[in-house]
Amino acid sequence: MPRIKSKGEGERVDFDMTPMIDCCFQLIIFFMLSLKIFASEGDFSIKMPVSKSEGPVDPTQLPPIKLRMKADGTGRLVAITMGTKQLSSSDPFAELRREVRSIIKDDIGPGSSGSKQEIELDCDANLQYQYVMRAITAVSGYVGPDRQVVKLIERIKFSPRRQG
Amino acid sequence: MFGKPKRTSSAVTFDMTPMIDCTFQLVIFFMLTLNFANDEQNEMIRLPSSELAKPTEPPWEFPITLQVTGKNMVIVGSEQVPISGLRSVLQRERSALERFNRTPSHATVIIRADRYAKTGAVQEIIEIAQSLKFERFVLRAKEKEV
Numbered sequence: 384m385p386r387i388k389s390k391g392e393g394e395r396v397d398f399d400m401t402p403m404i405d406c407c408f409q410l411i412i413f414f415m416l417s418l419k420i421f422a423s424e425g426d427f428s429i430k431m432p433v434s435k436s437e438g439p440v441d442p443t444q445l446p447p448i449k450l451r452m453k454a455d456g457t458g459r460l461v462a463i464t465m466g467t468k469q470l471s472s473s474d475p476f477a478e479l480r481r482e483v484r485s486i487i488k489d490d491i492g493p494g495s496s497g498s499k500q501e502i503e504l505d506c507d508a509n510l511q512y513q514y515v516m517r518a519i520t521a522v523s524g525y526v527g528p529d530r531q532v533v534k535l536i537e538r539i540k541f542s543p544r545r546q547g
Numbered sequence: 548m549f550g551k552p553k554r555t556s557s558a559v560t561f562d563m564t565p566m567i568d569c570t571f572q573l574v575i576f577f578m579l580t581l582n583f584a585n586d587e588q589n590e591m592i593r594l595p596s597s598e599l600a601k602p603t604e605p606p607w608e609f610p611i612t613l614q615v616t617g618k619n620m621v622i623v624g625s626e627q628v629p630i631s632g633l634r635s636v637l638q639r640e641r642s643a644l645e646r647f648n649r650t651p652s653h654a655t656v657i658i659r660a661d662r663y664a665k666t667g668a669v670q671e672i673i674e675i676a677q678s679l680k681f682e683r684f685v686l687r688a689k690e691k692e693v
Contacts, residue, residue, distance in 0.1 A: 397560075400563060400567070403567075404563070404566075404567065404570065407567070407570040407571065407574055408570065410574045410577075411570065411573050411574055411577060414574065414577030414578060414581055415577060417581055418577060418580060418581055419588075419590075421588050422689045422690055423600075423601075423602050423689075423690045424588070424594065424600060424602065424659075424687050424688065424689055424690060425597070425599070425600030425601040425602055425603065425687070425688060425690055426600070426603050426607075426657065426685035426686065426687050426688075427597075427599075427600070427685060427686045427687075427688065428683075428684070428685050429673075429684050429685070429686060431673055431677060431682070431684050452666075458663070458665065506666045506667075506670075507666070507667075508665060508666060508667025508670070509665050509666075509667060510665070510666040510667075511662065511663050511664075511665070511666070512595060512615075512660045512661065512662055512663070512664045512665070512666050512669055513595040513662035513663070514666075515666050515669070515686075516595035516596075516597055516662070516686065516688050517595070517597075519597070519686065520597040520598065520599050520600075520688075523599055524599055525599075526598055526599070532599055532601070541670055541673065544667055544670040544671060544674065545667065
């Protein structure tokens with residue numbers, strides 16, 4: 384008498400995985416091609432009131448520090464003056480930060496001289512923007528020894544645009 | 548006595564499980580690192596760097612990103628206009644804000660200017676935006692490792 388073997392008993396079911404693997408590789412290629420690696424970015428707020436007559440003048444507000452930045456014909460920085468003092472060291476932005484720290488005396492936080500002080504950037508029209516950003520960085524703060532950002536002056540504005 | 552060697556007909560199968568695991572790991576990695584929101588970062592713009600530039604948290608409400616190239620052209624979305632043509636673009640943005648019952652003072656104008664752009668061009672852009680009652684401006688920089 385023949386032995387009756389039930390269907391499926393001891394049989395190995397193989398799936399055809401080729402379409403799934405194809406699909407996965409397509410996905411990998413899509414994501415790889417659409418991947419863009421960007422450096423992270425940050426923002427500096429600038430204070431640009433619409434009109435000078437806007438609201439009452441804050442009596443606790445200190446007069447703004449004027450920062451004059453002059454450029455040569457190619458837009459490179461040639462001179463930087465803070466108030467009446469010309470910053471003439473080999474790294475004028477480090478000197479600028481030292482000057483700002485000597486004024487603020489690391490008095491930071493709400494109600495401090497750092498929060499009341501304002502700086503006004505007066506730049507030649509053809510000055511390369513990278514110098515403006517370096518000046519803003521120098522006056523805004525510095526990275527402390529514990530890698531925390533210590534803020535200095537937060538109120539930054541531009542003078543009226545120079546024609547050039 | 549000695550016949551032909553017996554040939555077995557068994558199929559050779561590979562264990563594909565590790566490869567599939569690895570493939571899925573790659574798919575998940577690329578899915579998570581892909582960020583479509585970074586489309587506003589135009590590769591033409593070489594931002595100046597700053598050690599104080601840290602990502603803004605939470606992100607700005609109603610941001611309008613103006614990208615200024617080294618040749619002093621302005622890129623807004625996918626549109627590239629000279630500075631003289633910026634007013635009409637910003638007026639359109641202003642109308643869009645008004646449709647959401649918002650005024651230009653609610654928007655933040657993000658300026659992503661190339662390091663070689665002229666400062667005068669950036670100032671002119673701010674003046675144009677101010678004339679349309681935009682009040683909040685931020686200058687964007689690339690994070691620099693200290």
